[in-house]
Amino acid sequence: QKEVEQNSGPLSVPEGAIASLNCTYSDRGSQSFFWYRQYSGKSPELIMSIYSNGDKEDGRFTAQLNKASQYVSLLIRDSQPSDSATYLCAARNSGGSNYKLTFGKGTLLTVNP
Amino acid sequence: GAVVSQHPSWVICKSGTSVKIECRSLDFQATTMFWYRQFPKQSLMLMATSNEGSKATYEQGVEKDKFLINHASLTLSTLTVTSAHPEDSSFYICSATDRGDEQYFGPGTRLTVT
Numbered sequence: 447q448k449e450v451e452q453n454s455g456p457l458s459v460p461e462g463a464i465a466s467l468n469c470t471y472s473d474r475g476s477q478s479f480f481w482y483r484q485y486s487g488k489s490p491e492l493i494m495s496i497y498s499n500g501d502k503e504d505g506r507f508t509a510q511l512n513k514a515s516q517y518v519s520l521l522i523r524d525s526q527p528s529d530s531a532t533y534l535c536a537a538r539n540s541g542g543s544n545y546k547l548t549f550g551k552g553t554l555l556t557v558n559p
Numbered sequence: 560g561a562v563v564s565q566h567p568s569w570v571i572c573k574s575g576t577s578v579k580i581e582c583r584s585l586d587f588q589a590t591t592m593f594w595y596r597q598f599p600k601q602s603l604m605l606m607a608t609s610n611e612g613s614k615a616t617y618e619q620g621v622e623k624d625k626f627l628i629n630h631a632s633l634t635l636s637t638l639t640v641t642s643a644h645p646e647d648s649s650f651y652i653c654s655a656t657d658r659g660d661e662q663y664f665g666p667g668t669r670l671t672v673t
Contacts, residue, residue: 478660489652489667490603495660534603538660545591545656551602 448473452535452550460558465522467533467553472516475540479511481520482534484552490534494520525557562586563655565665572643572672579639580668582653588633589655593662594626597650609636643672 449472459465471479478497482490496502496509496518508521518537522529532552539546562585572578582592594606607628609615615628627639636655640647648671654662 480661482664489664492661492663497660545658545660545662546593546605546608547662549603 448476448537448539448548450535450537450548450550452533452553454551455554456556457553458556458558459525461525461527463525463557465525465529465555465557467520467522467535467555469518469520469535469550470516471518471535471537471548473537473540473548474513474516476537477540478538479509479518480536480538480547481507481509481518482536482549483529484532484534486531522555525555527557527559530555530557561657561661561663563589563653563663563665565653565668567668568666569669570671572670574644574672575642577639577641578643578670579637580651580653580670582636582638582655582665584634584655584657584663587655587657589636590633590658591656592630592636593654593656594628594636594638595652595654597652597667603652606638640670643670645672648672 451470481494484490494509496511502509506523510519532554534552535550536547564583566581595603606621607615607617609628609630617623630636652667654664656662
């Protein structure tokens with residue numbers, strides 16, 4: 447069973463702080479990883495993808511991947527109240543060509559003004 | 560780019576009737592589309608994967624005769640919930656990919672069965 451695990455939270459940080467979201471995955475063959483943001487009542491929105499070990503930065507977001515540890519993280523710098531949402535970690539399953547993703551259950555982030 | 564639309568955004572239907580939900584990729588050709596269901600405060604549950612011109616592949620436990628999926632073109636997939644019951648009330652979301660790894664989600668359809 448391919449699994450993606452996330453702390454469900456809630457994770458609460460003050461405005462301007464760094465929010466750190468973590469994720470582990472069980473399928474060692476996974477090569478592609480994604481972070482989605484989902485506001486309450488809305489569908490997920492892709493915010494970051496990462497394929498190689500190391501860091502990938504995009505604005506206030508930094509994704510980190512460590513394939514040896516099967517660990518993915520997302521850092522949000524200068525957190526804003528508008529970042530308050532559920533963050534979903536996803537890994538593309540290895541094998542086959544159907545691009546299916548396995549999602550974690552999500553971490554609820556609250557940024558307090 | 561990479562915009563996916565869904566229609567309708569919400570629908571209310573009576574128990575026993577059928578409801579069709581459309582998913583369209585607006586600015587790219589979607590070789591593969593996915594259908595998810597999400598109950599309140601729960602994570603996404605993949606229902607099925609559809610490839611253009613092929614039969615959909617359903618996840619374990621999803622009734623293929625109840626949830627009919629058609630992927631007739633590279634920009635359109637439809638999900639029909641047949642003989643809907645109140646327990647089918649949920650948030651249905653499609654996503655699409657164009658042979659890349661990234662999946663782009665539609666805005667979702669909220670179904671309420673009375």
